[in-house]
Amino acid sequence: xxxxxxxxxxxxxxxxxxxxxxxxxxxxxxxxxxxxxxxxxxxxxxxxxxxxxxxxxxxxxxxxxxxxxxxxxxxxxxxxxxxxxxxxxxxxxxxxxxxxxxxxxxxxxxxxxxxxxxxxxxxxxxxxxxxxxxxxxxxxxxxxxxxxxxxxxxxxxxxxxxxxxxxxxxxxxxxxxxxxxxxxxxxxxxxxxxxxxxxxxxxxxxxxxxxxxxxxxxxxxxxxxxxxxxxxxxxxxxxxxxxxxxxxxxxxxxxxxxxxxxxxxxxxxxxxxxxxxxxxxxxxxxxxxxxxxxxxxxxxxxxxxxxxxxxxxxxxxxxxxxxxxxxxxxxxxxxxxxxxxxxxxxxxxxxxxxxxxxxxxxxxxxxxxxxxxxxxxxxxxxxxxxxxxxxxxxxxxxxxxxxxxxxxxxxxxxxxxxxxxxxxxxxxxxxxxxxxxxxxxxxxxxxxxxxxxxxxx
Numbered sequence: 533x534x535x536x537x538x539x540x541x542x543x544x545x546x547x548x549x550x551x552x553x554x555x556x557x558x559x560x561x562x563x564x565x566x567x568x569x570x571x572x573x574x575x576x577x578x579x580x581x582x583x584x585x586x587x588x589x590x591x592x593x594x595x596x597x598x599x600x601x602x603x604x605x606x607x608x609x610x611x612x613x614x615x616x617x618x619x620x621x622x623x624x625x626x627x628x629x630x631x632x633x634x635x636x637x638x639x640x641x642x643x644x645x646x647x648x649x650x651x652x653x654x655x656x657x658x659x660x661x662x663x664x665x666x667x668x669x670x671x672x673x674x675x676x677x678x679x680x681x682x683x684x685x686x687x688x689x690x691x692x693x694x695x696x697x698x699x700x701x702x703x704x705x706x707x708x709x710x711x712x713x714x715x716x717x718x719x720x721x722x723x724x725x726x727x728x729x730x731x732x733x734x735x736x737x738x739x740x741x742x743x744x745x746x747x748x749x750x751x752x753x754x755x756x757x758x759x760x761x762x763x764x765x766x767x768x769x770x771x772x773x774x775x776x777x778x779x780x781x782x783x784x785x786x787x788x789x790x791x792x793x794x795x796x797x798x799x800x801x802x803x804x805x806x807x808x809x810x811x812x813x814x815x816x817x818x819x820x821x822x823x824x825x826x827x828x829x830x831x832x833x834x835x836x837x838x839x840x841x842x843x844x845x846x847x848x849x850x851x852x853x854x855x856x857x858x859x860x861x862x863x864x865x866x867x868x869x870x871x872x873x874x875x876x877x878x879x880x881x882x883x884x885x886x887x888x889x890x891x892x893x894x895x896x897x898x899x900x901x902x903x904x905x906x907x908x909x910x911x912x913x914x915x916x917x918x919x920x921x922x923x924x925x926x927x928x929x930x931x932x933x934x935x936x937x938x939x940x941x942x943x944x945x946x947x948x949x950x951x952x953x954x955x956x957x958x959x960x961x962x963x964x965x966x967x968x969x970x971x972x973x974x975x976x977x978x979x980x981x982x983x984x985x986x987x988x989x
Contacts (some may be wrong), residue, residue: 533915534671536762536850540897544577546665557576557688560705560772560790561615563592564952566930567583567752568881576600576975579739580661584845585884585922587738590913590985591592592774594713605733607746609657612660612855616983622945622988629713630787631713631787631788631789631839632713632714632715632784632787632788632789633702633712633713633790634695634698634714634715634716634788634789634790634791634792634928635715635716635717635784635785635788635790635791635792635923636691636693636694636695636714636715636716636791636792636793636794636796637692637716637717637718637743637749637775637791637792637793637807637810638687638689638692638718638719638792638794639687639689639691639718639894640685640687640692640716640719640720640726640729640740640742640750640751640795641688641689641729641752641753641767641770641772642685642686642687642688642725642728642729642750642751642752642753643685643686643687643688643689643752643753643754643755644675644678644683644684644685644752644753644757645683645684645686645753645754645755645756646678646681646682646684646755646911647681647682647683647755647756647758648678648681648756648757648968649758649759650758652677652681652756653758653764655677656673656674656677658671658674658756658764658766659764660762660766661728661762661764662764663764663765663766663767663829664765664766664767664825665766665767665768666754666766666767666768667768667769670768670923671752671754671766671768674754675754676755679861681752684869685728686732686955687728687729687732688954689753689793689794689981690793690794690796690824690825690826690915690916690917691716691736691824691986692733693914693917693918693921693954693955694792694909694917694918694920694921694924695714695716695733695738695792695921696736696955696956697735697853697917697918697921697922697948697956698712698734698921698925698962699712699736699924699956700735700737700925700956700957700958700961701712701921701922701925701944701956701961701964701965701968702714702925702928702965703737703961704961704962705962706965706966707727707965707966707968708969708970709717709965709969711737711937712740712928713739714737714738715738715740715741715784715788716733716738716739716740716741717740717742717764717775717781717784718740718742718743718772718775719745719748719771719772719773719774719775719776720740720742720744720745720748720751720771721744721748721750721770721771722744722745722746722747722748723750724747725749725750725752725822726745726748726750726771726972727744729737729750730744730749731787735743736814736826736955739782740779740869740977741781741784743780744927745771745774746980747771748771748774749771750770750771751767751768751769751770751773752766752767752768753765753766753767753768754766754799755985763812763913765823771798773780773799773802773803774802774803775797775803775806775807776799776934777805777806777810780793781810782810782813785810785813785814785817785819786813786814786816786817787817788814788817789811789820790820790821790822790927790928791814791819791820791821791822792822792824792924793807793810793811793821793822793823793824793841794822794824795823795824795825795826795827795830795831795838795889795902796820796826796827796830796839798826798830798834798837798841799830799833799834804837804840804841805848805958807841808840808841808845811841811844811845813818813843814845815845818869820848820927821845821847821848822846822847822848822850822920822924823842823845823846823848823850824837824849824850824979825838825849825850825851825852825855825856825858825859825863825886826853826855826918827855828854828855828858831855831858832858832925835858835859835861838859839859839935840877842859842879843878843879844952847880847881848879848880848881848882848883849879849880849881849882849883850883850916850923851875851882851883851884851885851918852884852885852886852887852916852922853868853871853885853886853887854963855887856872856875856882856884857870857871857899857970859871860874862874868884868886868889868892869899869901870886872884872892872893872894872899872900873894873897873898873902874905875893875894876896876897876898876899877881877896877897879894880895881893881894881895881934882894882895883919883920883923883938883941884899885916885919885945887904887915888904888909889904890902890904890942891919891934891938891942892942893902893934893938895934900934900935902935902938902939903939903942904942904946905939905943905946906946907946907947907949907950908950908952908953909949909950909951910949910952911948911949911951911954912949913953913954914948914953914954914955914971915945915948915949915950916945917948917954918940918941918944918945918948918949918954919942921941921943921944922937922940922941922942922943922944923938923941924935924939925940925941925944925968926941926968929969936971940964940968943964944964945954947960947964
């Protein structure tokens with residue numbers, strides 16, 4: 533436990549502060565890169581944003597917390613409520629917090645998901661179980677073919693799943709912690725889909741900060757699920773592949789405590805420089821930098837770009853077992869533990885999930901095993917995103933034992949796996965956040981004998 537506790541303390545601390553209480557916005561990544569440790573107050577990183585008009589900024593409400601999905605036809609038809617430019621309204625209502633606890637850079641894409649049969653895929657010439665990039669015309673052809681099917685629209689994406697879960701954990705009114713300030717930057721068009729995406733995130737208390745691209749078309753992912761539970765995905769990139777590092781984004785990065793970069797952005801050569809600039813500014817201002825691997829094929833295609841960013845900037849890497857092996861260029865026969873250990877020589881903290889086999893947290897050449905909590909799986913999609921949110925939540929809230937943080941993250945993932953849909957529901961987030969608060973202080977002395985109690989949350 534000593535190694536885990538020491539690394540976690542360095543992760544959430546900074547160099548020794550002056551005798552007087554440090555300012556709430558103080559960065560804390562320096563200690564991870566070699567500074568001394570100190571015990572900070574609980575919730576220290578969080579910044580309260582008083583006098584925030586929730587009605588305008590998209591506060592949580594019982595009416596729609598647990599149901600992010602809506603009928604896809606309403607979104608495509610461009611209902612007047614979806615065309616409202618809430619970005620202008622949000623900016624007019626407040627200048628934002630002094631600092632963001634977590635800022636994510638990623639692809640902003642609307643998911644259209646529906647149930648189809650094998651004949652539907654065959655008729656359209658779509659290969660089952662694959663993820664394929666399509667153009668605007670091909671997207672329209674598939675959506676028109678789905679006209680007789682029941683399908684839903686949601687503000688999707690791996691990063692947004694993690695940020696929404698983190699925001700819901702950090703917005704619980706049950707705990708005494710300050711509310712977390714979570715934001716995302718990406719790219720949406722000035723179309724109804726872009727307004728829909730922004731509104732749905734804001735309703736989950738994740739502020740989408742990027743202005744819409746004039747005359748741009750918002751990216752989408754069509755998720756077709758067959759009766760055997762196999763998913764076939766058709767991705768239309770639209771504006772989602774655009775990431776301009778302008779002065780507004782630079783200013784936001786400079787006042788963020790943690791920067792999370794979604795791996796799908798590495799697929800586009802013109803975004804690499806923007807990612808690098810963001811990481812440079814984040815590092816300069818003392819923020820932690822986390823990178824999510826996102827996809828095996830993406831890692832293989834962009835291996836050198838990934839390592840350029842991860843090797844030089846990343847403090848945290850999120851990956852599943854196959855993605856971790858792809859990073860290391862290991863064969864499928866190599867163990868997940870080996871991949872976690874290998875990566876941890878280059879990255880301070882490595883989180884590697886392996887489905888029902890559990891997960892590992894790699895630190896300085898060692899791998900801490902996290903056993904999976906018991907659950908009845910319903911839908912495994914989004915499990916890794918939920919796990920990442922648990923890791924981030926434990927770090928931001930000040931837990932100092934990595935195995936304890938991992939156990940808590942595994943519980944968040946188990947809750948999502950045990951439901952239909954990728955988003956952590958508000959009622960579950962409240963329950964988990966309350967349990968987090970009651971146990972986080974004890975994680976520093978959590979022994980192997982006690983981990984069963986933690987994992988049974």
